[in-house]
Amino acid sequence: MSTSVTTLxxxxxxxVEEKLIFEQDQPGRTAVDLPAxxxxxxxxxxxxxxxxxxxxxxxxxxxxxxxxxxxxxxYGIDTGFYPLGSCTMKHNPRLxxxxxxxxxxxxIHPFQPESTVQGALKLMHLLAHWLKTLTGMPAxxxxxxxxxxxxxxxxxxxxxxLEARGETRTKVLCPESAHGTNPATxxxxxxxxxxxxxxxxxxxxxxxxxxxxxxxxxxFMVTNPxxxxxxxxxxxxxxxxxxxxxxxxxxxxxxxxxxxxRVRVADLGVDAMHINLHKTFSxxxxxxxxxxxxxxxxxxxxxxxxxPYVVEQADGSFHLVEQVLEATASGQQPFGxxxxxxxxxxVFVRALSYMMAMGRDxxxxxxxxxxxxxxxxxxxxxxxxxxxxxxxxxxxxLFDDRFLxxxxxxxxxxxxxxIDEGFHPMTMYFPLVVHGALLMEPTETESxxxxxxxxxxxxxxAERAKAGDAEAFQQxxxxxxxxxxxxxxxxxxxxxxxxxxxx
Numbered sequence: 435m436s437t438s439v440t441t442l443x444x445x446x447x448x449x450v451e452e453k454l455i456f457e458q459d460q461p462g463r464t465a466v467d468l469p470a471x472x473x474x475x476x477x478x479x480x481x482x483x484x485x486x487x488x489x490x491x492x493x494x495x496x497x498x499x500x501x502x503x504x505x506x507x508x509y510g511i512d513t514g515f516y517p518l519g520s521c522t523m524k525h526n527p528r529l530x531x532x533x534x535x536x537x538x539x540x541x542i543h544p545f546q547p548e549s550t551v552q553g554a555l556k557l558m559h560l561l562a563h564w565l566k567t568l569t570g571m572p573a574x575x576x577x578x579x580x581x582x583x584x585x586x587x588x589x590x591x592x593x594x595x596l597e598a599r600g601e602t603r604t605k606v607l608c609p610e611s612a613h614g615t616n617p618a619t620x621x622x623x624x625x626x627x628x629x630x631x632x633x634x635x636x637x638x639x640x641x642x643x644x645x646x647x648x649x650x651x652x653x654f655m656v657t658n659p660x661x662x663x664x665x666x667x668x669x670x671x672x673x674x675x676x677x678x679x680x681x682x683x684x685x686x687x688x689x690x691x692x693x694x695x696r697v698r699v700a701d702l703g704v705d706a707m708h709i710n711l712h713k714t715f716s717x718x719x720x721x722x723x724x725x726x727x728x729x730x731x732x733x734x735x736x737x738x739x740x741x742p743y744v745v746e747q748a749d750g751s752f753h754l755v756e757q758v759l760e761a762t763a764s765g766q767q768p769f770g771x772x773x774x775x776x777x778x779x780x781v782f783v784r785a786l787s788y789m790m791a792m793g794r795d796x797x798x799x800x801x802x803x804x805x806x807x808x809x810x811x812x813x814x815x816x817x818x819x820x821x822x823x824x825x826x827x828x829x830x831x832l833f834d835d836r837f838l839x840x841x842x843x844x845x846x847x848x849x850x851x852x853i854d855e856g857f858h859p860m861t862m863y864f865p866l867v868v869h870g871a872l873l874m875e876p877t878e879t880e881s882x883x884x885x886x887x888x889x890x891x892x893x894x895x896a897e898r899a900k901a902g903d904a905e906a907f908q909q910x911x912x913x914x915x916x917x918x919x920x921x922x923x924x925x926x927x928x929x930x931x932x933x934x935x936x937x
Contacts, residue, residue, distance in 0.1 A: 522691045536783075559744040572736050595737075706731050819896060
């Protein structure tokens, strides 16, 4: 039986059918009262605007209600469980937000004299120390603005190291389950990308990798734990083989939340890895930002780290090395700089606050709890769903759509039905190597009670799908302000500008 209800107003309960702000325009209405402008000399000549500026006229209550109503239609980590696989979305302690807003941290400017921002520089230096200690790597570039930017940093350092060796290598190898940004980054830097297949258990095919390694290979880019939620157990052998071929190992750190405090990536033979501070170390993210992707570098790549970076001087003060010439004078060979200024400073504050509050033991427990929660999902759901691979997982549990065979229900239908049950859907159709993938990452901040509620909803929907109620799934979501949209058309033909209806 359909639960769809049509109302006279279009509203559903206390969820208002909100118009666009432009549709609420009342010419002449304003939320502010400005004094009359004193006489002035008009220097615009014939360039003065003749028509209306095009902004809507609203009262203050209208503006406040409009944006409050829009916020009520949003879903975020402060609203409920956010089980997106391969994109750690976890609770962010409010203490870290408070630290990022402290005077002297929130209101400084990158052009201030160094003597006036010594505390900020010390904070960056301490953050770099924590990241190097956790990973065992000797150098870190803080400036990359997000994960893909950190990848770019690492691959550019690899290219710089090869150029310093007088070598021209043209190929970068990526596993078939790699994040899409990995091959895109390599191509952006000028490398040709070749894919390395996976074995039946979801890991890098060592035989295929070794067969492809040669003098034309610059690097192998691997995600570990990988996008199937599995640890690449051959990672040390992979690194040894890649290094024997004269190439470098780039490890995508998007899933570092599963191993932080437990695995020193330097011990795996890794040459470069970006760290998503906004995933692993507490900054609200999603929807484009904010983010930060510091890149740790091995001894082989450390000389090529980009500027800027902070150094502690003999008198205990801190200096920001911003110029390539200055860095070169101290023996470095930086490939340049990644962005303007010094990096995402507010994210630095949050990340360091998180790490110092947690301590090594707290980070150790957090990654363990993240893995425990993922395996709890796997254990509870395996009988009703179809796990893609055998055995335990790391930070996320991966299922495919075999359990929906002959039901008439697709992965998309199942995910849309989750919305009606009050849960943000899991990641769908990723990784691409798994047909109809459903990828779930619970993180360490979810309680058993919240996981159990999610599990019961998934089990109930699986039972309903197998019972033949395909029509209800195909109509979902039915209880949201908007029903199912044509997402393909929206992506290909987006409407980005409001235009008034013709009169």
